[in-house]
Amino acid sequence: MTSARDVIFARQLFLQPMVRGARILELGAIGACGGTSALALHDRGAASVVSVDRDPASAVAAQREHGGPGLRFEPEGLGSLPAARFDLAVVHDPSWIFDEGGLAALRDALAPGGRLVVAVRGSGYSRSCEAGDAAAYARTAALLAAAFPSVEVATQRSIAGWVVSPSARTGTALTVEEGDAGGEEAAYWLFVCGEHDADVWEHALRLQPLRPIVESTSVREVVVLERADALAAGLAEARLESAGLRLRAEELEAETVTLRAAAAADRLRMEELEALVESLRSRQSDDASDELAALEAEVARARAVARQLRLDALDPANDLSFSRDASGRADNDDPVGRRLREAEERAESAILRAREAEERMRAAERRAEAAENARAASSLAARRAEAEAEAVRRSAEGIADAIAKGRPITSR
Structure with a gap:
């Protein structure tokens, strides 16, 4: 099955004229090839190969399996590269040159006359690629053109066709006709940078069975389409x-408005009850006090009249003797006795009315207390309604904020 390894090995075939006898730096291939790409460069005649990758585990494993004289694998960044050492630097992952200081470090690591090759994925890599590949091409080209006097571009693309070979002869020339494949878009662009243009440019064709290419491409496309369907469904x-959630937020907002209106109505009712309680207390207290004072004055006058009649009756100069019956009350037939009895009755009546006034005042106080209890209950209901309205408001605001930020929300 075709893979990133096959892509990198085809790229090496194209770069073969630059490989022989060169000190080579390879970036971003250990994870894809497990170190075999650097080993292949060494076997193709490179003087030395240093392969660097961001994955420390892959670099350590490759060093353990393939490392040796002239072949080293390092899990380090560009900051550790020696200056002016390499004749060829091959970058399979363009993110290395876009890292801060990355391109400058690579340029400093090249020996005089050295070349930098950067591979950038093109729109022919997959049907799922978008127009962003053109922007990547332009961005890479602009960055490299600012750093090197010469920037040349080669294309890398896959093709399918037929190979007709004589069975009894080897080493014969290969005749290639593009046919209908000429319009195929590039799967990768190779930027070849240096102080001057490259001396040798030749087509490179690496053959491999057609079926694995077709099958792997189909599998990749199916995976991409399935992923796209899953994303669309999500x-x-x-x-x-x-x-x-928006509908629930609107419902909560409406409920908040209703609860706030209820709370406002409860507050209004509470204020009315407070005013009523204060009015009852003031009015009934004043009325009861005035009535009680009048009755007390009447009782005092009645008692004063009775006391004066007794004094007049006991005064010898007045000759106002009167008789009392067996119960001690004044004789009704005696004029003085009748006057005394009337005074006593008025006094008793005044005392009775005073007691009734006191009872009415206590009844008014009980009504005022009941009104105060009603006011307290209404105040408690208003506070509860306000608290509930505030809780609903916060819930609605939380849902609206989650919707605006795209966070997942669990309904409660």
Whole structure:
């Protein structure tokens, strides 16, 4: 099955004229090839190969399996590279040159006359690639053109065709006709940079069975399409959930408005009850006090009249003797007795009315207390309604904020 390893090995065949006797730096291939690409460069005649990768485990494993004289694998960054040492630097992952200081470090690591080769994925890599590949091409070309006097571009693309070979002869020339494949877009662009243009440019064709290429491409496309379907389904589900959450937020907002109106009505009722309680207390207290004072004054006058009648009756100069019956009350037939009895009755009546006034005042106080209890209950209900309205408001704001930020929300 074709893989990144096959792509890198085809690239090496194209670069073969630059490989022989060169001190080579390879970046970003250990993870894809397990160190075999650097080993292949060494076997193709490179004087030495240093392969660097961001994955420390892969670099250590490759060094253990393939490392040796003239072949080294390092899990280090560009900062550890010696200056002016390499004749050829091959970058299979363009992110190395976009790292801060990455391109400058690579340029400093090249010996005089050395070349930098950078591979950038093109739109012919997969049907799922988008127009962003053109932007990547332009960005890479601009960056390299600012750093090197010469920047040349080669294309790398896969083709399918037929090979007709004589069975009894080897080493014969290969005749290639592009046919209908000439319009195929590049799967990769190879930027070859240096102080001057490259001396040798030849087509390179690395043969491998057709079926694995077709099968791997089909599998990749199926995986991409399945992933796209899954993402589309997830997006539809997220949109549906978002719509439901928005509807719930609107319902909570409406409920908040209702609860706030209820709380406002409770507060208004509470204020009315407070005013009523204060009015009852003031009015009933004043009325009861005035009535009680009048009755007390009447009782005092009645008692004063009775006391004066007794004094007049006991005064010898007045000759106002009167008789009392067996119960001690004044005789009704005696005028003085009648006056005294009337005064006593008025006093008793005044005392009775005073007691009734006191009872009415206590009843008014009980009504005022009941009104105060009603006011307290209404105040408690208003506070509860306000608290519930605030909780609903916060819940609605939380849902609206989650929708705006795209966070997942669990309904409670």
